[in-house]
Amino acid sequence: MKPQRIHWVCLVIVTLSVLLWYVHMTRSDGSNGMVNLGLQGYVRIIPGRMDQFLDMHCRQCALVSSSGQMRMAELGKEIDQTGCVVRMNNAPTQGYEQDVGSRTSLRVVSHTSVPLLMKNESYYFGNSADTVYVVWGPERNMRQDGRGHIFNALMKIATIYPQVKIYMVTREKVQYCDHVFQNETGKNRMKSGAFLSTGFFTMVLLMDMCDSVNVYGMIDAKYCSHADHRDVPYHYYEKGRVDECHMYRVHERARHGGHRFITEKAIYARWASRNRVEFKHPHWDLQESNQEP
Incomplete structure (x- = not known):
């Protein structure tokens, strides 16, 4: 040869x-x-090992907000027809199927909402074995040396329900999200006294996981400043609770410990102009949303 x-x-x-x-x-x-x-930054919680990353990709995702905007939306059938349906924290579907749908492919959960899921663990983990859970939280709660009480609780759930896929956002990914916030706003997240919302972590994840995203029930940064805006509760599943716009204003002005909901919505509008993201019910005018106030 x-x-x-x-x-x-x-x-x-x-x-x-x-x-x-x-x-x-x-x-x-x-x-x-x-x-x-898989997707680096999201590692599965399995007894005895922590080496499996989230391996999930969807051509089209439906992100369903927990907002009261979803009340009487009657979008359940449309949402359920989407390839992957994403929800946040403990937002339920039972009893709200007509408005928000019944399927849940992925649920992104704050460390503060884990105890709420555990109060009804048979509903979230026993009857929802097909749902993937991604949990974020500060290092003090997610540390793996026996002193991270939220991590310990998740490990217990993973032991009781081994068929359920539970992932945690790594410390490096949390720090990355802080850098993203600072790059977008020019403000250091910690020095400004702000906490990133579950919605922020969810949007960052979906930018990597989904080819396109339809967002349901999320208001834009200028919605509450309009005189004819709709008054709805902060969560669609809570009756008689605080008004959504009031909650947004309180958090936006908080000197310490507030979520910058309005600032985050302005960031999402910029992301949407560069990615295949569409905001539905209420519809976002991205050209208007991206104009300087």
Whole structure:
């Protein structure tokens, strides 16, 4: 065999070997020591191991807000027809199917909402085995040395319900989200006394996980300043609670410990202008949303 032909044969063999290795790595469940190459920054909580990353991709996602805007929306059928349906915290579907749908592919949960899920663990973890959970929280609550009480609670749930896929946002990913907030606003999140919302972590995740996103029930940054805005409760499933716009204003002005809901909505509008994101009910005029106040 001529040297040139030998060279090409060797090159083909090496290329095929690398390709087979890559396929093996991306499909491995970790049983042979290989690490699942999923979405970095989201690691599965499994007793005895922490090496499996979130491996989830959707062509189209429906992000359903917990806002009272979803009351009488009658969008349940449309939402359920979407490839992946994403909800936040403990927002229920039972009894609200006509407005918000019944399917839940992914639920992004704040560390403060984990106890609420555990109060009804049979509903969230026993009857929703097909739902993937992604939980975010500060290092003090998510640390893995036995002193992170939220991590400990999640590990207990993962032990009781091994079929449920529960992931935590890594410390590095939380820090990345802080950097994103600072890059978008010019403000240091911690020095400004702000906490990122579950919606912020959800939007960051969906930018990586979904080819396109339809957002339901989320108001834009200027909605509450309009004289004819609709007065709705902060959550669609809570009766007689605080008004949504009032909650937004209180948090936006809080010197410490507030979510910058209005600022975050302005950020989402900029992201939507660069990505396949559409805001529905109420509809966002992105050109208006991206204008300086």
